[in-house]
Structures are given as structure tokens and as C-alpha cells.
Amino acid sequence: MSAVIELSQLSKVYEPTPRWMRVFARSHLTESVRALDSVNLAVHAGEICAIVGPNGAGKTTMFRILVGLTTATGGSATVMGLDAERDSERIRQIVGWMPAEDRSLLMRATCRENLHMHGRLQGMPAKLLAERIPYALEQVNLVAQADSVVAGLSAGMKARLRLARALLPGPRALILDEPTGAVDPIAAHGLLELITELVERERLAVLISSHRLEEIEALQSHALLMDRGRVKYDGDLEDLRREWDHPELELVTADHGAAATIADDLRARGLDVAVDDLSVRCRLGGKHRVGAVLAGLGPLADSIEHVREIPMPLRDLIARVYTTGGSK
Numbered sequence: 545m546s547a548v549i550e551l552s553q554l555s556k557v558y559e560p561t562p563r564w565m566r567v568f569a570r571s572h573l574t575e576s577v578r579a580l581d582s583v584n585l586a587v588h589a590g591e592i593c594a595i596v597g598p599n600g601a602g603k604t605t606m607f608r609i610l611v612g613l614t615t616a617t618g619g620s621a622t623v624m625g626l627d628a629e630r631d632s633e634r635i636r637q638i639v640g641w642m643p644a645e646d647r648s649l650l651m652r653a654t655c656r657e658n659l660h661m662h663g664r665l666q667g668m669p670a671k672l673l674a675e676r677i678p679y680a681l682e683q684v685n686l687v688a689q690a691d692s693v694v695a696g697l698s699a700g701m702k703a704r705l706r707l708a709r710a711l712l713p714g715p716r717a718l719i720l721d722e723p724t725g726a727v728d729p730i731a732a733h734g735l736l737e738l739i740t741e742l743v744e745r746e747r748l749a750v751l752i753s754s755h756r757l758e759e760i761e762a763l764q765s766h767a768l769l770m771d772r773g774r775v776k777y778d779g780d781l782e783d784l785r786r787e788w789d790h791p792e793l794e795l796v797t798a799d800h801g802a803a804a805t806i807a808d809d810l811r812a813r814g815l816d817v818a819v820d821d822l823s824v825r826c827r828l829g830g831k832h833r834v835g836a837v838l839a840g841l842g843p844l845a846d847s848i849e850h851v852r853e854i855p856m857p858l859r860d861l862i863a864r865v866y867t868t869g870g871s872k
């Protein structure tokens with residue numbers, strides 16, 4: 545099956561602002577910035593790919609290239625085989641785009657009016673819009689609010705209206721830049737559930753960026769970890785965990801003497817150990833696996849009452865990928 549969204553060696557360098565323009569520019573570049581450096585990616589129909597990375601990683605630049613708002617300086621970006629630069633008009637008809645900062649909702653207009661105006665600005669004929677607006681409102685559960693003024697809606701509803709806007713053209717791909725940015729955690733959870741259902745129902749290919757890692761984990765998606773324009777990891781979050789997780793092992797012992805003896809034994813095997821009352825904790829990883837660590841305790845294991853393996857939070861897992869530069 546061929547990919548819906550495909551990036552091949554995609555690169556983008558922002559050139560320094562010419563000297564004569566610096567006087568006029570509010571902010572200007574004195575050196576060139578490599579925002580994307582040979583990025584490869586394939587997202588298929590029905591697949592969500594989470595783009596994760598610190599500020600300046602290149603997420604927004606990638607999205608803007610895909611929707612034709614800026615051009616690449618190397619490589620290519622295609623959606624359903626259409627080139628993001630040459631076929632940008634047609635791409636806009638098959639890609640729904642929800643930008644991160646969006647102050648473009650008309651607060652005094654209704655949801656329906658907002659969708660109508662947006663559709664017209666995108667060049668959609670009125671007849672087509674008359675069909676698409678009720679469909680888009682239904683997809684995001686805003687039918688009851690169709691004629692409500694936007695100013696009176698909750699942040700979660702406003703985010704759903706922005707999603708409805710992205711759905712207007714009947715897209716095959718969705719690009720969502722920080723979709724839950726201004727939304728409280730409960731509404732954010734609802735929005736992500738809605739997106740997941742949509743993807744399954746409509747078989748959309750989705751690129752999504754979020755600074756909230758717990759959300760990305762909940763999506764159970766493919767993940768592209770980026771740093772300063774380069775790809776650090778490309779794969780399933782589950783595989784990422786399998787490869788990089790250094791879980792914490794907690795052994796709860798019967799008495800203080802046993803806790804101290806077990807801690808000494810583990811330290812002698814090179815593990816970093818902390819003792820808290822009857823509980824002995826150590827971080828696993830590398831050659832240290834749970835089974836081997838427990839087996840190595842021999843008869844000492846008889847004094848263990850409870851064993852718990854605590855996975856690393858996704859935040860720490862990703863930090864490990866960024867900081868260790870390849871050694872697991």
C-alpha cells in the first residue's frame with residue numbers, strides 16, 4: 545500500500561535576511577538556519593504519526609511545506625502523489641490543516657458562518673459548502689451549536705470548530721499542529737478521541753504535533769522524534785519502549801535486614817540502588833533484565849514479598865533518546 549503523505553530527504557534552510565532588509569524586519573536572521581535536514585517519512589491511510597520535538601525541531605516548517613505555505617530547499621513532500629510545491633492548489637483540496645496559533649475564528653459569527661467564510665476563502669463553491677458544512681459539524685459533534693456565536697463556546701468547542709474547518713474540503717490527510725494547545729486536559733482527551741475515531745472511520749492519514757507527551761502516548765501512534773531538523777527516532781511508540789525503556793524495579797522485602805542484603809547484592813552487580821524502608825529500587829536496562837536480576841538473587845529472593853516493574857515515563861524515555869545519542 546503506498547503512503548498518503550510521503551517525505552523524501554526533505555530539507556529546509558532559512559537564509560539570513562539580506563542586510564538592506566534588516567532595518568525593516570521586526571525580527572531577522574543573521575545566519576542561515578537548517579530547519580529540516582533530510583527528513584524521510586511515510587504515513588499511510590488510517591495511520592496517525594505524532595511529530596515530537598522541542599521548540600525549533602522543525603515540526604511547523606514540515607507542516608507548512610506540506611500545505612504549500614513555504615517551499616523546501618531540498619528533497620520532496622507529496623500527498624497522494626501530488627507534489628507540495630508544484631501541486632499546492634490541489635493539495636489544499638485533499639489536506640485538512642489545523643494550524644497551532646489560530647486567531648482567525650470570527651468570534652461574533654456563528655459556527656456555520658465561520659465555516660462558510662473559511663470555505664469561500666479556500667475557493668469552495670457555495671453549493672459544495674452547503675453539503676460539506678453540516679457534514680463537518682456532525683463529524684466534530686457540533687450540530688447543536690451550529691447557529692451559536694463562537695464567543696460563547698468553550699475552548700474545547702472552539703478547537704472542534706477549527707477541526708471542522710480542516711475537514712471542510714473532505715480531506716484524505718489531516719495536519720494538526722498542537723491541536724490541544726489551548727484546551728483543558730479533559731476537553732483535550734475528548735478531542736483526541738474524536739480524532740482517533742475520525743481516522744478509523746474516514747481512513748485519514750494524520751500528522752499531529754503535541755507538547756503533551758501523555759496525549760501522544762494515548763494515541764498509540766507512530767512517532768517521529770525530531771531535534772533541530774533531524775530525525776532521532778522513527779517508529780512505533782511500543783517499539784521505542786521496547787528498545788529504550790529502562791524500567792524501575794521495586795522489590796518489597798519482609799524485613800530491613802533482607803532489604804539491606806539485597807541492596808548490597810544488587811550494588812555488587814553494578815546496579816544503582818536506593819533503599820526506602822522495606823523497599824529496594826533500582827533502574828534496569830542494558831544487560832540487566834528483570835528475570836536475570838531476580839534469578840541472580842538466588843535464595844535471597846525468598847525474602848521478597850512483592851515485585852513491581854515501573855515503566856519509564858514517556859518524557860524520560862524520549863529524553864534518553866535525545867541525550868544518549870544512540871546507546872540504549
Ligand SMILES: Nc1ncnc2c1ncn2[C@@H]1O[C@H](COP(=O)(O)OP(=O)(O)OP(=O)(O)O)[C@@H](O)[C@H]1O
Nearest residue numbers: 558573577579597598599600601602603604605606
Ligand atoms: N520564517 C522563518 N524564518 C526564519 N527562520 C525560521 C522561520 N520559521 C522557523 N524558523 C526557524 O526554523 C527552526 C525550526 O522552526 P519550527 O517553527 O519549524 O520548529 P517547531 O518544531 O515547530 O518549534 P515550536 O515547537 O517552537 O513551534 C527554528 O530554528 C526557527 O527559529
